[in-house]
Amino acid sequence: MAPYIPGDQIGMKVGYSVEEGCRDPALLDERLPLLQHADLRDKVVLLRVDHNVVKKGKILDQYRIDVTLATMYNIIERGGRPIIMTHIGRPFDKKTKTLTIKKDEDSVDAVVAYMQRKLRIKFAVPQFHATEKEGILDIDTSINWLIQDLRSRKIAGIYLPNTRWFAGEEDKGEKMERFVVQLAGLADVFVNDAFGSWQAHASTTHITRYLPSYAGLCLQDELFHVKEILSPKRPFVAVVAGAKYDTKIGPLAEIYKKVDKLLLGGIIYNTFLCAKYNIKIQGVEDSDIELARGLVEQDKTDQKIVELPLLVETETLEGRFEGRFRTINTKDFAAGQQYKYVVDIHPASFETKEVLDALDSASTIFVNAVMGFMPTFWHGTSQMDATIDRNRSALKFFGGGDTLQEFKSLHPGLYHAALESSKYYLFTGGGSVLKVLEEGDPYALPTVKALIENGKTYNNKLQQHDQSNYSNY
Ligand SMILES: Nc1ncnc2c1ncn2[C@@H]1O[C@H](COP(=O)(O)OP(=O)(O)OP(=O)(O)O)[C@@H](O)[C@H]1O
Numbered sequence: 001m002a003p004y005i006p007g008d009q010i011g012m013k014v015g016y017s018v019e020e021g022c023r024d025p026a027l028l029d030e031r032l033p034l035l036q037h038a039d040l041r042d043k044v045v046l047l048r049v050d051h052n053v054v055k056k057g058k059i060l061d062q063y064r065i066d067v068t069l070a071t072m073y074n075i076i077e078r079g080g081r082p083i084i085m086t087h088i089g090r091p092f093d094k095k096t097k098t099l100t101i102k103k104d105e106d107s108v109d110a111v112v113a114y115m116q117r118k119l120r121i122k123f124a125v126p127q128f129h130a131t132e133k134e135g136i137l138d139i140d141t142s143i144n145w146l147i148q149d150l151r152s153r154k155i156a157g158i159y160l161p162n163t164r165w166f167a168g169e170e171d172k173g174e175k176m177e178r179f180v181v182q183l184a185g186l187a188d189v190f191v192n193d194a195f196g197s198w199q200a201h202a203s204t205t206h207i208t209r210y211l212p213s214y215a216g217l218c219l220q221d222e223l224f225h226v227k228e229i230l231s232p233k234r235p236f237v238a239v240v241a242g243a244k245y246d247t248k249i250g251p252l253a254e255i256y257k258k259v260d261k262l263l264l265g266g267i268i269y270n271t272f273l274c275a276k277y278n279i280k281i282q283g284v285e286d287s288d289i290e291l292a293r294g295l296v297e298q299d300k301t302d303q304k305i306v307e308l309p310l311l312v313e314t315e316t317l318e319g320r321f322e323g324r325f326r327t328i329n330t331k332d333f334a335a336g337q338q339y340k341y342v343v344d345i346h347p348a349s350f351e352t353k354e355v356l357d358a359l360d361s362a363s364t365i366f367v368n369a370v371m372g373f374m375p376t377f378w379h380g381t382s383q384m385d386a387t388i389d390r391n392r393s394a395l396k397f398f399g400g401g402d403t404l405q406e407f408k409s410l411h412p413g414l415y416h417a418a419l420e421s422s423k424y425y426l427f428t429g430g431g432s433v434l435k436v437l438e439e440g441d442p443y444a445l446p447t448v449k450a451l452i453e454n455g456k457t458y459n460n461k462l463q464q465h466d467q468s469n470y471s472n473y
């Protein structure tokens with residue numbers, strides 16, 4: 001406890017301040033411009049968050065929203081007026097190059113409704129004209145009406161439509177430039193609080209070229225904690241599974257060098273098995289199998305990948321129908337064989353000696369893993385969570401939108417205990433942690449690098465006033 005002495009006039013103790021619960025910003029790289037250092041009074045603040053928690057129009061786990069509320073409170077308490085934005089899902093199909101807006105599935109409405117219920121304040125969501133295959137081409141000037149209401153405090157905030165509904169968000173050329181300039185024109189300051197959204201897109205990275213930009217409080221926390229797995233206590237085991245093969249196979253090769261053991265699941269594992277055993281699994285693309293060959297070669301000598309031997313094969317993705325799914329064993333794989341969809345790791349895989357040895361002896365475990373096709377094939381993920389929890393002494397880091405969401409829905413008690421436990425840390429982004437592990441440096445994430453570059457340009461100096469009042473947020 002420290003005495004709290006208000007102003008200069010009184011000069012005596014009239015209360016005390018509680019030190020606990022505030023992170024010391026000095027523990028972060030000093031090149032990173034921090035929200036605490038921004039001048040926010042009467043400024044419109046464009047805040048990028050990762051509220052990518054909506055599945056088919058519903059929120060399954062609010063964690064990623066809740067951890068950004070401190071940043072929102074900080075902005076509003078210091079006189080800023082927020083325009084919030086997030087991506088939801090992957091509406092742009094890289095293969096067909098079409099952007100499909102599915103209002104019932106990937107709009108921000110469920111997030112806005114949740115925040116309004118939670119905070120009892122009102123947000124407005126602007127509507128823009130969308131084309132059929134390219135999404136929204138322009139932010140039109142009708143938004144100025146909402147900005148007027150925002151400045152005059154008639155509304156508490158503006159929440160933009162899904163950033164990936166905009167043609168410029170993932171573009172690399174003119175459409176991106178146009179979108180970024182329009183976005184920047186809405187605000188005075190940019191704050192990035194989206195640790196999970198590491199990909200260099202318009203609203204995460206390019207926007208920093210046009211506005212003074214700062215790291216939000218959630219991003220700061222995540223950068224602080226991710227350092228802990230860059231120098232892990234060994235043995236270090238990573239479990240990587242799920243669906244995002246395209247963005248995760250690259251980092252995996254580097255991560256392989258850094259771990260002692262690696263367990264794979266989901267589409268990533270299917271692809272690896274196709275490359276290793278020269279088999280075919282329905283839905284696994286030949287081009288992806290080629291990308292996995294490097295990992296197979298690497299593992300012939302280093303033997304770090306612990307095989308989960310029993311898998312679940314199904315004839316249909318429509319459901320779990322008796323007689324239409326079966327257990328298969330990697331021991332039976334022979335070159336040239338063809339399998340239907342492989343949609344889960346059989347729970348018994350986690351009872352084999354090799355797997356138990358790896359997980360029970362680990363001192364650090366990183367989990368970015370949904371083992372099966374959800375919500376139907378959940379059994380492998382459930383067993384994985386339980387097996388990992390048996391190791392009471394290891395530091396356990398879970399990261400990823402779906403990873404956390406499934407952890408919560410399959411083991412609600414354990415999930416809530418993990419939130420409070422010093423042996424667990426839950427990251428909002430799984431792909432981001434993989435990227436940090438690949439780069440070996442949290443400040444090398446493209447989004448974070450952009451903030452640092454911006455700091456040099458705008459020379460975001462800590463103001464005396466802000467330092468005394470806000471450096472302990
Ligand atoms: N064998 C499989 N076949 C098809 N889909 C699978 C399979 N295994 C897992 N999945 C799907 O993978 C998805 C989760 O993967 P994803 O890579 O998005 O993980 P994540 O935890 O959200 O990480 P990140 O935060 O990096 O996105 C789930 O929707 C699940 O249904």
Ligand SMILES: O=C(O)[C@H](O)COP(=O)(O)O
Nearest residue numbers: 052196197199401430431
């Ligand atoms: O869920 C996630 O991992 C983040 O929101 C990032 O999503 P992305 O991999 O589609 O960029």
